[in-house]
Every structure is written in C-alpha cells, then in structure tokens.
Amino acid sequence: MPVRCADGTLTVGDVIAFGISHPCTCLDRWRVILGLDADGVVTRALPTQFG
Secondary structure, rough: OOOOOOOOOOOOOOOOOOOOOOOOOOOOOOOEEEEEEOOOOEEEEEEEOOO
C-alpha cells in the first residue's frame, strides 16, 4: 500500500524510510550501515562482513 506525504510532495532533504522483509536483504548488499540518533544525525558507521 503506498504511503503519501501530507501534501503529496517531496522536497530536497526529505527522508524516506523503507522497511525490509528480511535482514539479509539489507545486510548482504551494503558494506556499511549508518547508525542514526533520534534527530536523524549519523553517529556511527557499522561495517558489515560476509564471506
């Protein structure tokens, strides 16, 4: 089901968040996952390792 903005527009700087159906769909595709604080500021970089 689509989710829309209150007024139907997106602007530069808007944050769009997506859920994942399974952790592997995120973790095996990215070398680094960014950790955010409550204000959305990047506070850490978490390296992923698969092999």
